Amino acid sequence: MNRAGYNRLKDKGFKIVGVSATLVGLIVLAIFIGFIIFMGMERLSWDFLMSLPSRFADQSGIYTAWIGTVWILIMTTLISFPLGVGAGIYLEEYGKKSKLSSFLEINIANLAGVPSVIYGLLGLEVFVRIMKLGNSILAGALTLSLLILPIIIVSTREAIRAVPSSIRDASVALGASKWQTIWSQILPASIGGILTGVILAISRAVGETAPLIVIGALAYVPFAPQSPLDEFTVLPIQIFNWVTRPQHEFVINAAAAIIVLLLITFVMNGIAVYLRYRWQKKVNW
């Protein structure tokens, strides 16, 4: 075979390599998830969802864990949504091109790269010890809010940047103030993109384990929390606790709890992807 023919063959060969590389991760993940469903599905029942944790694997449930996860989800949204969107609006609409804003930008890029376990150390000292919140839901939600703030800020900025400046100019030309323009024109036009980013960020918070372990969220909480100042556990911590037990029955419990956690994660991401799709379709500037 001549040189050109050999090169064409290599070219064809790479196509196969490329497709395999693209699919290998997905196939491995599919095998993993199939394994989890096979292992945990029979354990999944109404009882499992509504039972308190127990020393005995077959009586143990995830009631306190998923209630804790719902609490964390709601509290983290309430805290991080206004702060993140507010900061995003400020950076995109007010603080542009100043020295402060380029410093803020580097700072946010850096924060996004800080390992989550470090946020746990911050939360442990500031929220748990100095503010004396203890290992409460509030301390956990505050910690996770700081963790996901960079994600919300970046996606808010991107969504706002996608709004064409003609809309902003038209509003200002009609005599609207800066805030009126933002509130009545920019935000309604970018809300789809903002919500997509917020939901993705919250779904990340729901799956986080390490920072909550560090601030002292407990693996064993006998009662479902009643207020933001109560002690709590969440699904990922419950899973971690069960995985590390030597008895096989607890590992099956972990698999069943993973099915629930994956369901929550995938539903949230599905909603976010759907919103993004709808928004991109609707917005045709």
Add this chain to the structure above:
Amino acid sequence: MNRKTKENIIEKALAACALITVLTTVGIILVLLVEAVSFFSEVSIIEFLTGTEWTPLFTNKSYGILPLIAGTMLTSFIAIGVALPIGLTIAVYLNEYAPRRFRKVVKPLLEILAVVPTVVYGFFALMIVTPFLKNFIPELAGFNALSPGLVMGIMIIPFVSSLSEDALNSVPDSLRQAAFGMGSTKLQTAFKVMVPAASSGIIVSAILAISRAIGETMIVAIAAGHQPRFTIDPTIPIETITAYIVQVSMGDVPYGTIAYKTIFAAGITLFVFTFILNNISYWIRNKYREKYE
């Protein structure tokens, strides 16, 4: 209240939201520094940086961080060994070869790899990958660096592939056309023209992926064991910096003791590593932006 004051108050409130990010950074650095300084008043920093034994929770205490760093590096390099070649191949394939439709379907699917919670990946590593690998490596221990490293690699594939693809995407089409014009095949164009032209962006993706792997916690906390060892053997139990922090947090270590302070000393070590890597990548990215735009 007149309109001007109202506008002013709103701007101040929004600025306050943005300043929270600065407070977070200051908070992280202060918290780590204060506890670490108090740790180093009891343990010599030389012992900390050069000691090869890490046993703060035993009666015979040693405070050498090297075993934890070795464990962290070991799992991170295994992860990068998986994620970089696969992620880069995906980026080249999607950018240079794949039909538009295939790209549109596959890219969101790849993101699924990144949204699965890490505690779930930890379960996979411990319960599926380690038993599977034992078929081929009989001496593999139940806890080891190899399988969490491999699983972590799979998790960060989309991270490498999307960043590398962005880098390839920003190479001007004229370079590609010129290569085709000279009679190159797609493969030659991809690896001899496009990849070198996008090299700084690809390096950035690799650095950020390493930084992500170094900070990853739950996979190693579950599947790597909790035995700090100064080794590069991937078949035996080790411990990473992050896994150590989790291990101490799970136990009842009283506030203010030296064992409590060790997690901040470990934390500041971890923070310094990721901070340096993130800033190198930020610096490269800014330099490289000027090149094509």
